Amino acid sequence: MIAGRRVLVVDDHPVVRRGLRAMLESESWVATVTEAATVAEAVRAATVGPVHLIAMDVGLPDGDGIDAAGRILRAAPGTRVLILTMDDDESVVDRALRAGAHGFLLKDTDPELVVDSLRTVAGGGVVLGPRTAGALLTGMRAAPARVPAPFDRLSEREREVVTRLTAGESNAQIARRLGLSEKTVRNQLSLIFSKLGVTDRLRVALLARDAGLR
Incomplete structure (x- = not known):
């Protein structure tokens, strides 16, 4: 605490x-x-x-x-x-x-x-x-026709999680929307951060912006 x-x-x-x-x-x-x-x-x-x-x-x-x-x-x-x-x-x-x-x-x-x-x-x-x-990521989609790097390292489900994350949803909201447990969402986020080489949600949002995910 x-x-x-x-x-x-x-x-x-x-x-x-x-x-x-x-x-x-x-x-x-x-x-x-x-x-x-x-x-x-x-x-x-x-x-x-x-x-x-x-x-x-x-x-x-x-x-x-x-x-x-x-x-x-x-x-x-x-x-x-x-x-x-x-x-x-x-x-x-x-x-x-x-x-x-x-x-x-x-x-x-x-x-x-x-x-x-x-x-x-x-x-x-x-x-x-x-x-x-x-404001940062208006209209981002989970699976655009051509997935830009480094998001092409993610599975389709992981990209769904990223979409919800960049929309400002909490772990609990993501879990409810995708039918997952909060523990699963936390584990998936840890894996996503590792694959993308970032440490937190804000860096994911910036990376998505730079990658042109719209």
Whole structure:
């Protein structure tokens, strides 16, 4: 069980920062919560003192939150970052994942789900909201006429799992849709990650995007 996480909330709106801070401070796995309103404040806070988890907005007064996340992750690679923004444009999602973010959620997501997602990211997991996945991989099909590399290494069932994964579905949802147990889905995902040479769901989504799966 995760515990003692130091969290940094980066947003230029005080109400957003303080609201998320109030929710996080009631969580048993959170040790401290600090705030930043600019890129400069965020980079300083994350590189001067240890920060385990960052909730990062994109549009900040002095720059871009995704660029800031990339700088922080290069300086402190153990930091976990969840991008939390109102912008679900495909290019923004793409940039965030390429910068190394471990998750991407829209600000209008239910607050409790935001906290749950932050907990998941803090614990080493990844989060890609359904609407975000849709922006990234609109219309992806499980078995196109010609399957591009490296997805040609996968079986038809494994490609079905990838399709559901990139649509933002959880393991439980994938299991229900495909008539499998959650344990089977977890095992298949491990095998898929190994075949594709990736470590998590977000990298699968990026790989599918680059492969032109539409």
